[in-house]
Amino acid sequence: MxxxxxxxxxxxxxxxxxxxxxxxxxxxxxxxxxxxxxxxxxxxxxxxxxxxxxxxxxxxxxxxxxxxxxxxxxxxxxxxxxxxxxxxxxxxxxxxxxxxxxxxxxxxxxxxxxxxxxxxxxxxxxxxxxxxxxxxxxxxxxxxxxxxxxxxxxxxxxxxxxxxxxxxxxxxxxxxxxxDIHVAIWSKFLFICAMSGIGSITRAPIGVTRALPDTRQVIEDILSEIYQVARAKGIALPSNAITRAMAFIDSLPEKSTASMQRDIMQGLPSELDAQNGAVVRLGIEYSVDTPVNRVIHAALLPQEMHARGVEAGPSH
Structure with missing residues (x-):
């Protein structure tokens, strides 16, 4: 025991x-x-x-x-x-x-x-x-x-x-x-970060966002950016990692939502900084452009700050 x-x-x-x-x-x-x-x-x-x-x-x-x-x-x-x-x-x-x-x-x-x-x-x-x-x-x-x-x-x-x-x-x-636990962690991060990001900005379950061509493309773009950041960081993700992540997303129950998405929809503090925010942060560190994750992070940041009781001041 x-x-x-x-x-x-x-x-x-x-x-x-x-x-x-x-x-x-x-x-x-x-x-x-x-x-x-x-x-x-x-x-x-x-x-x-x-x-x-x-x-x-x-x-x-x-x-x-x-x-x-x-x-x-x-x-x-x-x-x-x-x-x-x-x-x-x-x-x-x-x-x-x-x-x-x-x-x-x-x-x-x-x-x-x-x-x-x-x-x-x-x-x-x-x-x-x-x-x-x-x-x-x-x-x-x-x-x-x-x-x-x-x-x-x-x-x-x-x-x-x-x-x-x-x-x-x-x-x-x-x-x-x-x-290689790092490859395993990043392989999971691929699909959970993509699922969290698209779900949080659309407020829709994965069955909807993977079926619509426009939102499916966004999911694939998120995956691509994460893959490029991981490779730049030295994580040995396999060449088919994006395909495998997309296949897992396609296998999920239609009504599935990510925990980050559920927190954001309830107005609670979320893992935004640790997921899409981390992609942006690590992309800057390793000189990889992450425009889709950057927009997702920026779009959700005001609500995240409000949920944490942090008020944004004017920028000069």
Whole structure:
């Protein structure tokens, strides 16, 4: 039995943490607000296309200091909350604690490594269409859930294999150790950033935007810009990466929306800076033009600033 902390109990953390708890591991959720209250009072309810289940009672707390050292920390907060989580998780870090980020962006592992030490961090990503339906209730609506992990320096390691075995032992979870975790992270970033960007500016589900020729072209343009930035950064994406990303987008349920899109449509702070904003930022750093991502980022920035309580002043 492993001792595991799930930092963030939304769709990703709630589903995978729930499955690990269901498998008998000592799982503690770091959560807050009404969701925390519901978890502590009623346990965790997961409605899933892979089979509904409930975990009760649930270990949940807002304070990492109440948890103590754990074997693994799975970081499942929004990308813009990673640095804050890294600063707060120190009480949960023992000498051999392994920290795995499952964020949508491409910078989470670097943020964690800078704050808690690179020796604690491996690369990770997940695939799942899930969200918090209500306090204490997660809905998994699409995609067979998977987690991919790997050492940041790409070397094979026993600790990664041990984590894979733990994940594989949970129902409704598939785990894979990849040779180059950076390629895997950017491959996911391709489709999730394109899906987030087009969904956020159109407010339409992917079934609509992939079917209309004009919006489909925008999706392909977003993918092309991300691919060019990744290659300029030295990420060895395969030549068919765009085709594969588009095929995955075409395979999604018609009503699928990205979490960034849902946050923006609800007027909440979003991962705009970590997704389309990151493409623009890294494009500047590596001298790659990213006009489509730049327009998407600029078009959504006023609402993002408002959601964060930041008011833009006049430019001179």
């Amino acid at each position: 492993a001792k595991i902390a799930i930092y963030g109990a939304g769709g990703v953390g709630g589903y995978f943490g729930g499955r690990l708890a269901e498998a008998g591991h000592d799982v503690t959720f770091i959560a807050r607000g009404e969701h925390l209250t519901a978890l502590q009072r009623d346990g965790l309810k997961v409605t899933s296309i892979a089979g509904d289940f409930t975990v009760a009672p649930v270990n949940a707390t807002p304070l990492p200091s109440e948890v103590g050292p754990v074997d693994y920390v799975i970081v499942a907060v929004k990308a813009w909350q990673v640095a804050e989580a890294a600063e707060a998780m120190h009480p949960m870090l023992g000498q051999d604690t392994l920290v795995v980020p499952l964020e949508n962006g491409v910078e989470a592992a670097d943020h964690l490594a800078r704050i808690i030490g690179r020796q604690h961090v491996i690369g990770g990503l997940c695939g799942i269409l899930a969200w918090r339906e209500a306090p204490g209730h997660i809905r998994h609506a699409g995609v067979d859930p998977f987690i991919r992990i790997g050492e940041l320096d790409k070397h094979p390691s026993e600790r990664v294999q041990q984590l894979k075995a733990i994940l594989d032992g949970a129902n409704g979870v598939s785990a894979e150790v990849v040779d």
